[in-house]
Amino acid sequence: MNEWILSQVVGGTLDSVAEEMSAAVTRTARSPIFNEAHDFTTGIFDFSEGSSRLVAQAPGCTLHLYAIVSAVDQLMETFKNDLHPGDILLVNDPYHGGSHSLDWTIVMPVFHGRRPILLPSVRSHMGDNGGPVAGGYNPRSRDIWHDGLRIPPLKLYERGEKRLDVFEMILGNNRLKHWLEGDLDAMIGACKMAAERIDQLLERYGAPSVVQAIDQRIRYTETRVREEIASWPDGVYTAETYADHDFQGNRDIKVRATVTVKGSDLEIDFTGSSPQAAGFINSPLSNTTSFAFVAVSTCCDESIPINEGYMNPVKVTAPLGTVVNPRLPAPCGHATACVGAEIAEAVLLAISQCAPERAGVNAHKLPLAYSNGTYADGRPWVNLNFYGYTGGAGGAFQTDGWGLYPPVMTGVILPSIEMNELQYPSRVLKHEYVPDFTGPGQYRGAPGLEVKIQHLEKSYTSVMMAGVRNTTRGLAGGGDAPSNLVILDDRRTEPLEVRETAFHVGLEPGGIITFHRAGGGGWGDPYARDPERVLEDVRNGLVTASAAETEYGVVIEEESGSLRVNERLTEQLRSQSNIR
Structure with a gap:
């Protein structure tokens, strides 16, 4: 053969x-x-x-x-x-x-x-x-x-x-x-x-x-990946991004990525990232390498088979003793979300400087909130409340943010609500898109959501917030995503708005967890977005007419019971803007 x-x-x-x-x-x-x-x-x-x-x-x-x-x-x-x-x-x-x-x-x-x-x-x-x-x-x-x-x-x-x-x-x-x-x-x-x-x-x-x-x-x-890298201009491209905190009171944890393109070789160097953190966000080298490769692979043709050949053209350097390569016994329990999100984001921000049409927004800054309790027979249960993590996928060249999970979780399936309610003493009361809750751009991020989950029995919930102050970044002139928020409401006391962390908070039967899960960052100048696509978003309830005007420079008006773009005012507004 x-x-x-x-x-x-x-x-x-x-x-x-x-x-x-x-x-x-x-x-x-x-x-x-x-x-x-x-x-x-x-x-x-x-x-x-x-x-x-x-x-x-x-x-x-x-x-x-x-x-x-x-x-x-x-x-x-x-x-x-x-x-x-x-x-x-x-x-x-x-x-x-x-x-x-x-x-x-x-x-x-x-x-x-x-x-x-x-x-x-x-x-x-x-x-x-x-x-x-x-x-x-x-x-x-x-x-x-x-x-x-x-x-x-x-x-x-x-x-x-x-x-x-x-x-x-x-x-x-x-x-x-x-x-x-x-x-x-x-x-x-x-x-x-x-x-x-x-x-x-x-x-x-x-x-x-x-x-x-x-x-x-x-x-x-390897040949296909090298061909992709070789199409990017040689040079050194640096970007940095920040995790909000390490859950121990230390804020703005930096991840810095320097991407060097030389022919068909790519080097990713995380020198300049913050020292290893006191909290459990430290990323062991294997996790750091994985998020770096995930970022690179999202910039390559999806028809390329995933195997060892992807790794051969890429070298990853992460200094020991930093948040991207900690020394034992630094805690690492949250590394697959934070600072994993920042690792991928920093790499993509750097690549976007030399290959903007290949880099999309990898929005993984999850508002993680999980609950636990016991069944009637005394057996324990743990519910990761997956519905609250949906949303967050960013825009990319020629495509809006899509789907419910961000790119690094795209193989994860949203559990059926019916099965969830059979397996846990819980109800999903709401899981809906929210207008004006994503990063604007020529290609906008996926819409953000409001999610309400109610536990019918006594439960305990811990919340680990991300993407509140340092939200998901837009690319190529696109707008950043808005902030995440989680609210714990036991329906007996004042609701607790969680901006950083909450530990083992007891919720009485009927207590509700509300997620405001921001959408993804945008790609490209919002004023370059096709006005008809903005109009479609307004009709679908994803963007309000007010935001269409302020964020996209598109004037929407109602005529004979239907919405339309006022082309004259839109052209006038966009021509007056320095963003264009």
Whole structure:
């Protein structure tokens, strides 16, 4: 078979296997975080040459895109001289290739002859990971142990035998044992299923041909990515952005990215970022690298296969002891949102200086608020209140912000309200777009939302705000997003407006959490927006006529019961503006 055709066949097969793994986890997992929200990622790695290389990945939680790479590297480095058929490996430690300790990675080496050759893997956000607070997000965390249970590289299965002592230790340190056990089984089952498919692939084409095809596919991706980078002007481009605070009273935590384009090579240097923080926003190197690569990948053609070839042209530098590469034991529990959002944003702001039409707004500044309580039978529950995080996707060249989740979470699925209300003692009272609640631009951000979630039983909620003072930035002259806000109302006392953080606030039955989730930043000069598109937004209730005039320079008037653009006044207003 032709080498190119074989690479497509093998690559497509492995992509399909990764997607089948994803479907298997969704259909067999126990927690709503898996089977409803889809907060996990599946992938396959090559190990034919004694080091791991990403080969295929199913659409999943995008922020896992490359974080899973570091975790697999750490697992294989730890056990490379002690691997046997039937071994299944696990890690969650941020200082061993993890991101935050809620994300667990499982790997099952598939052997050919006496050598491991391919590695199916699953990385998933778990509902709990022990530690001081239910759900794992602890805004009072001061070190890595406050974040929850650290699991260094270990074996869950050894030579096909389940290590019951390890399983019981893990389950005994988790509040949601009734979820965790089923979720681990789902992850393991997906890897076993993938192993069967991989065996069939190796039997059909032979290991040498499969490895050769993988090499070809990785080279193809690298060539495509290098072609993209080479189309950007050589130069050094610097940008910086800020996280509001570290939840310990320290404000305006800086992330600085210097992007150097030299031919088809790209270097991303985070020198100049703030020292590591007291609070739990520190981003371990694997998380920082992942968000940097996510930013780069959003600037490239989506038809490029996701594999190791994406990483080869890019070098990431992050000084040790900074918020983007902390020293142990700095806490990291919130790193996948803050400062992960700022890492991607700084990289995209820098790239927008040399390739503005390729950079879109990566709006991930989440107003994170999660709740916990107990069911009538005494079992605990943790609800991440996913509906409150929707919104925030920014505009990009030739497209408005789209969808409900920001780009780094586009593989996550919004759970159905009906299933949510069956699985939790809660009601979703409101989930609606709000007018004038996004960044204006030639291409505006996705609309912001107001969300109201009511818990019917006694519950406790912790809130971690972001994007209040340092909101999501616009690109290429686009406007920044407005501020997020969360309100806790137990309907008995004065509602609590949370601008920074709230810890374990008790809400009586019937208490309501209100999210004002800002939309994304805009792209391009708002006065360059097509007036007819502004009119359409006004008709759809996304922009008011007043904002159309002040933000876009478009005069909307009513005539014979319908809205229309007053072209003469619009042209006059826009011609008088210095923004044009």
